[in-house]
Amino acid sequence: MENRRRAERQPALWMGRCQVEGDPSDLWQGCAIFDVSALGVGIDLPRSGKPDLVGRRITVLLELGPSVDLTVAGEVRNAESAPDGIVRAGIEFVGLNDTEGAIVGLLERRAQSRSKSLSSH
Numbered sequence: 001m002e003n004r005r006r007a008e009r010q011p012a013l014w015m016g017r018c019q020v021e022g023d024p025s026d027l028w029q030g031c032a033i034f035d036v037s038a039l040g041v042g043i044d045l046p047r048s049g050k051p052d053l054v055g056r057r058i059t060v061l062l063e064l065g066p067s068v069d070l071t072v073a074g075e076v077r078n079a080e081s082a083p084d085g086i087v088r089a090g091i092e093f094v095g096l097n098d099t100e101g102a103i104v105g106l107l108e109r110r111a112q113s114r115s116k117s118l119s120s121h
Contacts, residue, residue, distance in 0.1 A: 009035040010111035021057040036108050040092040051079035051087040070103055
């Protein structure tokens with residue numbers, strides 16, 4: 001199978017909150033970020049029924065610490081149903097500014113170093 005990724009994703013496990021374009025504007029759902037790259041993230045999002053997310057914009061709020069949050073937005077490039085009412089979605093970032101891009105780069109390196117550390121044990 002051909003690798004279509006433009007950037008290698010690093011395994012991660014962060015909890016965040018997501019808001020999907022077209023859903024009520026006050027509806028933020030818990031979501032799990034399971035991988036990250038400079039270009040996007042993979043998330044698990046509770047969503048019943050068929051995944052209707054491809055092409056829609058999602059805003060992801062990452063709570064990085066007690067007083068540090070990062071909000072990024074992206075477009076869903078792929079989505080598939082997973083067990084227990086979860087949708088697994090690949091999101092490509094849209095419109096990151098330089099600061100957001102730098103923070104995402106730090107998160108990617110952090111995830112990569114954690115992954116290497118875990119695999120050496």
